[in-house]
Amino acid sequence: MNSEWFTTDQVRQLVELLTVIAAAPDTSDEHRYELDYCRSQLAQQMPALEVFVLAGVLHETTDRPGPDVATRDHCRRWSAYLTHLLSVASTPTAATSQGPSSSTSSPNPTLSVAA
Numbered sequence: 001m002n003s004e005w006f007t008t009d010q011v012r013q014l015v016e017l018l019t020v021i022a023a024a025p026d027t028s029d030e031h032r033y034e035l036d037y038c039r040s041q042l043a044q045q046m047p048a049l050e051v052f053v054l055a056g057v058l059h060e061t062t063d064r065p066g067p068d069v070a071t072r073d074h075c076r077r078w079s080a081y082l083t084h085l086l087s088v089a090s091t092p093t094a095a096t097s098q099g100p101s102s103s104t105s106s107p108n109p110t111l112s113v114a115a
């Protein structure tokens with residue numbers, strides 16, 4: 001069953017983040033394949049399993065060569081946020097997720113891509 005996980009803006013941010021990671025010079029072909037797969041699955045509504053896969057790929061990126069420190073930090077925050085969404089969704093008595101707040105401590109980072 002598909003659930004609505006993301007806003008349109010969050011989908012755009014995640015696509016940009018995955019694109020930046022894939023373009024990093026030390027990213028392996030295998031990791032690029034995983035990133036392309038995740039990027040192709042991204043949508044506002046998607047199965048929880050695909051959200052889980054995306055969280056895992058972003059988490060693994062923090063330990064791989066290639067992305068710079070800021071990009072790894074974005075990956076770390078997104079992975080934590082996605083894991084949180086999945087845990088809330090799996091708790092029957094949990095309140096509906098309102099998404100991350102707009103404060104600077106938000107787990108949902110705003111990605112700025114250098115031109």
